[in-house]
Amino acid sequence: MSKRDEKDEILEQAVAMKRWMVEIRRDFHQYPELGREEFRTQEKIIRLLDEMGIPYQTNIAHTAVVGFIKGKHEGKTVALRADMDALPIDDAKDVPYRSKVPGKMHACGHDAHTTILLGAAKILNDMRAQLKGNVKLFFQPAEETFGGAESMIEAGVMENPKVDAVFGLHVSPEMPTGEIGLKFGQMNASSDSIKITLHGKSTHGAYPHSGVDTIMMAGQVINALQTIVSRNVDPRDSAVVTLGKINGGTQGNIIADKVEMVGTVRTLDPNVRERVLERIEKIVLQVAEAMGGSGEVLRKKGYTALINHDEMVESVKANAEALLGPDKVKIIKSPSLGVEDFAYFLQEAPGAFYRLGCRNEEKGMIHDGHNGLFDVDEDCLEIGVALQVKNVLRVLGKE
Structure with missing residues (x-):
């Protein structure tokens, strides 16, 4: 099998999970929880990890969940992170999956991030017999408020085994679905x-x-x-x-x-x-x-500056170009003065944080984050899953 065929196969697996992922994402969207209050979200993640047969740890950093996929062969350890908290905003959308909790909404896409990590976990777990190394799954609370990343690190999630590389993503309503945004060096303030x-x-x-x-x-x-x-x-x-x-x-x-x-x-x-x-x-x-x-x-x-490791950005770039085509990978010229606590993970291990396009004007997904009308084009879910899986495999490799 060629590398191109392998990439297509992973994307096909992600596409095949689309309905499953949409149901998960919409459930999270209907029941948003603020930072350090993600108890229902945690329970759902645990239930899904149990169904996949993935072991996990929960007695860390309030509502955090850390899953662990052990490959059959010895090797490095890669971590994937998804934040899972919502915002204190009323959901103003007229959709079936509108928030059922007054004054709370997933207005920043963390429901999509969590769903993507679950999808990547499913694929990686199914191929664990071929993995040369391990994968840690970081389901992180309180990105919007208390800085859950720092609390998780203090609890030891980057050790035992030590994380050799870490990847994270954020949906981007500024970019159409099917595009990836990459920034070398400084990305957030x-x-x-x-x-x-x-x-x-x-x-x-x-x-x-x-x-x-x-x-x-x-x-x-x-x-x-x-x-x-x-x-x-x-x-x-x-x-x-x-x-x-x-x-x-x-x-x-x-x-x-x-x-x-x-x-x-x-x-x-x-x-x-x-x-x-x-x-x-x-x-x-x-x-x-x-x-x-x-x-x-x-x-x-507050949060420290997010500084990507250039060699890891190059890795994501190569994966994204192979998966989507070079024209779909955009290099971000200027850093954002917004903050992102994934920065703390990047202080502990080489890694990259990138943007996943989720804008679709035909579907009405045109509103910025932290807005009561914000929504994501769910076609971005399969792209995020496939790219995160490829990021892991480029570091670990397969037998």
Whole structure:
């Protein structure tokens, strides 16, 4: 059998599972669960793994499930990851599989990701006697909220046996079904939440000279913070400083003695990340002091930047071109300033994260993620399954 025939055979197996996968995906879609609350989702995954005869572990990272396929022959270990949490959004679609849970919806495609991993598991498990190595199946909670990837890593999922390569995907409503998006190097930004508190002195509005006005102070701080990107960051680098919430004062005729501001910082380079945060702290403290008050900055460290390993991207590229044709593989030029906690897996092992086209204008699948009208063209499921299987086989090989 030629390599081309083998690739066709794997895709044919995925296509043959289409109805099974659609039923699974639509069930997940009707019963979405938020991060660390994926109990029903976990139960369904367990039930399906039991039906396949795939062993698994569940006593890790809240609702995570880690399946394990042991090949007949010794070799490397490859991990495949799917996030499985939903978003706190009302489902606005008029479809039979619309969410049955008010205020919760799979608006980012994690139901499709989980289904694709189950489909890949089914094919790989059926060919385990030919595998030279092992496959770990990471069903991850809380990608949208608490960073379930980091919790899974802390629980030891990358060890025993040690993971040699890891692959993940994300459906992309910007790309038509049948296309794959690849990014070498940096693909997603890091994020940090910041809370700025300014302290002054309250007094009657008729006697401003007797107080320290934190409203005025906040205005100066906000203006100064916007100079960080334009004057402290190399124009060839990327950084975003956003203040999305401000609160202060009690009455219109009283000088406010306290203002709180909450925002985010997003960067692509770790050195730029620390430099921006350092400048934020200095500006807040020094502007506040210059105006007779004081300030403090509380940083909550968010996701790290997602940086693909180029050799693994090349591997996915070769598989995707053979499976779909070179014209269907698109190289993404610019990284996204959105975040993705698959980044933590890539800090532990070589791997690649890529985009799976799911847009279909004829079917009305045209809406962006995190939108109440978001949906995926289910024809992307079989493509995702076949490509993930091929990614595993390129690392492990077969007898």
